[in-house]
Amino acid sequence: MSAELSKARAQISAIGTHLKQGKVFPAATALYEAINSILRSQLMKSEREEFARMITDAVYLLNNDKGFRSSYPLLMQYHPGQEKQLAEMLRDVLQELQHTAVSEAKDIIQEKSQRREASLERGRLLLAEQKHDEAREVLEKLAKEHPDDSDLKARIADLFIKGELYEDAFTYLNEALDLSPDQIHLYNRIGIVLRRLKKFDVAEKYFIRAVPYAKNDANLYFNLGRVYVDWGRFDKAEKAARIALRITPAFDEAKKMLNFSLKRQNKPVEP
Incomplete structure (x- = not known):
C-alpha cells in the first residue's frame, strides 16, 4: 500500500476519535481528504473493498453524530463505487460546517463583548455608589477572564480614576503597559495617576520608559x-x-x- 493510501486509512480511522472529542469539522475533513487520496490512486480489489467498508462505517458515524447533524441535518448517502459523489457532497458539507463555525464564533464573540460591557457598567455603578470592594471584585473577575486584553485593563483603570481610587488605577495601568508597552496614551494616564498619588519619581521613570515610543x-x-x-x-x-x-x-x-x-x-x- 502506498504512503498516500496509508495516510488515507489513518485519516478514516481517526474520524471516530475526532467525533468523540466534538471535533466535527476535522472529522469531515479527514474523510474528504481520504476519499480524494483514494480517487487519485490505483486500487487492487482487496484495497477497494477494504476502503469501501471503512468509508461506509465513517459515513455511519457522521450521520449518527449529534454535533454533525446539528450543523448538517441532511443524511449523507454512500454506496461502494460512489466515492466521487460522496466527495462532492462532503465538499458542500465542509462549506456548510465552515459557515456554521464562523456564525457560532461571531455569536460567541458578541456574547463575550456584551458580558464584558455589562461587567464594566456594573463596576461603574458600584463605584458611583461608593461600594468600592464590590466594584473591585466585579472588575477583578472581569480582568481575569481577559488576561491579555490591555485595552480592557485601561478601561478598568479609567473607572478607578473617575472614582479617585488611584492605587487601583495604577495597578491596572501597569498591567496594561506590560502587555502593550508601545501605547503612549497609557503612559500619559499612568503619569496622571502617579501625580495624584504624589509618586513623582515613579511617574518620571514611566515617562522615560515612554520616550523610545514617542x-x-x-x-x-x-x-x-x-x-x-x-x-x-x-x-x-x-x-x-x-x-x-x-x-x-x-x-x-x-x-x-x-x-x-x-x-x-x-x-x-x-x-
Whole structure:
C-alpha cells in the first residue's frame, strides 16, 4: 500500500476519535481528504473493498453524530463505487460546517463583548455608589477572564480614576503597559495617576520608559512637565516644556508651563 493510501486509512480511522472529542469539522475533513487520496490512486480489489467498508462505517458515524447533524441535518448517502459523489457532497458539507463555525464564533464573540460591557457598567455603578470592594471584585473577575486584553485593563483603570481610587488605577495601568508597552496614551494616564498619588519619581521613570515610543509626542513631554511642576523641580519642568514646544511650537499650554517654570526659577519669561 502506498504512503498516500496509508495516510488515507489513518485519516478514516481517526474520524471516530475526532467525533468523540466534538471535533466535527476535522472529522469531515479527514474523510474528504481520504476519499480524494483514494480517487487519485490505483486500487487492487482487496484495497477497494477494504476502503469501501471503512468509508461506509465513517459515513455511519457522521450521520449518527449529534454535533454533525446539528450543523448538517441532511443524511449523507454512500454506496461502494460512489466515492466521487460522496466527495462532492462532503465538499458542500465542509462549506456548510465552515459557515456554521464562523456564525457560532461571531455569536460567541458578541456574547463575550456584551458580558464584558455589562461587567464594566456594573463596576461603574458600584463605584458611583461608593461600594468600592464590590466594584473591585466585579472588575477583578472581569480582568481575569481577559488576561491579555490591555485595552480592557485601561478601561478598568479609567473607572478607578473617575472614582479617585488611584492605587487601583495604577495597578491596572501597569498591567496594561506590560502587555502593550508601545501605547503612549497609557503612559500619559499612568503619569496622571502617579501625580495624584504624589509618586513623582515613579511617574518620571514611566515617562522615560515612554520616550523610545514617542520621541515626537509633545503631550508626553507636557505631561512630564506637569509632574515636575507638582514635584517642585522647575528646572526639569522648563526642559520638558521646551521639548514640547520644539515639537509643537503652537502648544499654548506648554508655553504657559515654560514661563511659569521660568518665574519660579527667577528667570525672565519668554515672549
